[in-house]
Amino acid sequence: MSAAVEKAAVAEDPLTSPIPQEKGDVAALLLERLDAWKHACGYLEEYVEATANLHKSLSKEYDKVLKTVNEPLKEGNHFAQANGGIASFFENIRSNTQALANSQLETEKAxxxxxxxxxxxxxxxxxxxxxxxxxxAAKGAKSVEKARGLTQKQIEHLGTNTANFDSVGGKIEPAQDPYIIQRAVQHHLHKQILEENAHKKDLLDVQNNFLVFEKHVLETLRGAFSQFFQIVGGQTDKNRQFYADINANFQNIPDEFEWTNFTVRSAEILIDPTTPNRSLEAIKFPNQNHRSSQPLINGLLNRKGKIMKSYDAYHYAVTPAGYLHEFSRNNDFKEHPEPELSLYLAECVIGAAPAAGESKFIVAGKDANKNQHLTGKHEFAFKASSHDEAMKWYSIIEQFTTGKLTRQNSMASTTSPVSDPTSPVIVGETIPEEKPAGKDKAVAAAAVDEKPTAPPIDTKAATKAESAPTTAAPASAKGTKSEPSTATAEKGEKSHKKFGLFGRS
Structure with missing residues (x-):
């Protein structure tokens, strides 16, 4: 098509040249345009292929996402298994996530x-x-090329013979006659023009049909992308629908649904709101009323300070063990009941009994809570609220200090106000051990180990001591064991005289 020979030195005028030059290769241009459309279609194919691979990969990724909720819930028994709760919500997540994975595969296949x-x-x-x-185009171009070659050859032959016609004399052969050659040029040029016009017509038909063909290509590509949008956009809509369903399922869980079902399932373990609070008075524990744990007398007494010499009120108790314990507070529920002063009465000396109308008495001894080797005896001055109250305290303390009352016979003596000297191992309501469940076992076990605080000391017990005799415990039938008591009493009287306790008001 573009094989016409150009003379390098002469630029021919396309309007006057017997063989006009073409402006360009039409067929090559059209072929190049077809290549452009072919590559555009190829790009779109690769795009769709890559998108299909993406959705296939997304399906695998959604399978990984599904594995995060595929296992049963830990401690799942705490959630209701009926629809409308947390358990059904996770089931909804699993089903929708599985649907997401499947829909990605469907998109890839589509x-x-x-x-x-x-x-x-x-x-x-x-x-x-x-x-x-x-x-x-190649076939037509070859025909045109061949015709142009023959025409060009005859033109060159004509030029050679016309030049010889003027320079060479004599006879000219018929084949070299310029006239004959010129007619041959006309013949070949006519055939060239026919070939060129036919080739032109073919190219023009192709050129005119290109518009129709490109419309077909464009419509096909447009329809393909519309289908692509429906498939991929439909997948996007499905994703939104699946997630919307998950969200709606979660939002529709009632606030009290899980707790209400949990309380019904765990009614045997959870606390019944109608159950009354426990009362310390209703609890009985082993040896709660044992005679050794009940005071012979207890209540408030005023004791003179060592420095300020003023009387301050304290709570005191005389126990069957023979101790006079002092407490600054009488509240066992707030503080642990540790005595601030403990006098072992058997090693103490008591002064003279309060005179009529008086309520003071003195006890000399050591604080048993301190180191006995570093602590000396001290006189403790007590004052009761009345003379009768002072005599109650004095009569019991005096029996311990003089040996008339000991740890053994204090519990057998009729002066003890204890109503239940034998105190069975378990009386009434015992301290129950709650059965812990789940993770609260350790906490509940620690709570069980805690001992309940002792009930407050009954101050009314002191009134029973008023009518108790102050005599010593009866001697045995043989009468051989009464002498030690007398000796101890004499020893106490000597100690009274030593500390100068007699005769004091």
């Missing part, structure tokens, strides 16, 4: 099965068009 074949067919059409144009 892209490969519906869209890619359309693009592949169009790609094949463009290739065939390219092949057809290449074959037809």
């Amino acid at each position: 892209l490969r099965g519906q869209l890619l074949p359309t693009l592949n067919r169009l790609h094949s059409e463009i290739k065939n068009k390219h092949k057809e144009l290449t074959s037809g």
